[in-house]
Amino acid sequence: GAVVSQHPSRVICKSGTSVKIECRSLDFQATTMFWYRQFPKQSLMLMATSNEGSKATYEQGVEKDKFLINHASLTLSTLTVTSAHPEDSSFYICSARSEVNEQFFGPGTRLTVL
């Protein structure tokens, strides 16, 4: 199956700093990528839909100025958590949609904000 990578897999940062997470589709082009957040023992919640070459579409309640998404190429989307706070600590998972409309998930990034 198609492969999606995420980097870094784990990051610890101080409160107030910004963190960038990369999501890459390794063997296919993805015009659409998705960013999810998962808190412990909870389900995945969609944060935003990232479309190559255009602005991301954010879900209700997700601050677009805090979670900056850039999808500059057909294989790369980035999520930047700006001015991170401890409540932003979570497991962030991206997915990329293939040409046949199936989503492939990255391995996730665990963010801990101290």
Next chain:
Amino acid sequence: ELKVEQNPLFLSMQEGKNYTIYCNYSTTSDRLYWYRQDPGKSLESLFVLLSNGAVKQEGRLMASLDTKARLSTLHITAAVHDLSATYFCAVDQYGNKLVFGAGTILRVKS
């Protein structure tokens, strides 16, 4: 708004027993997914169900879809410890975005 309900949320099983996880959704959809998640890991795709009456099997897991009832089931046969994980169903509304169920934590006891 599409809603996806999964039950049970927690399932403790004895090895060798059978059980079913249910996934109900509120509006029409063109595909439904089942995923497995191990602790600290991302999602592993188990099944994609595309049409009414679809049934797929892999090992001790079998998934089915009834689009008229808006119901999918994940049946576990003769459970083994290795099946312990969290299982999610997710509904894709016409290639737009996935909506996930709450997840079922499965623990298989020896």
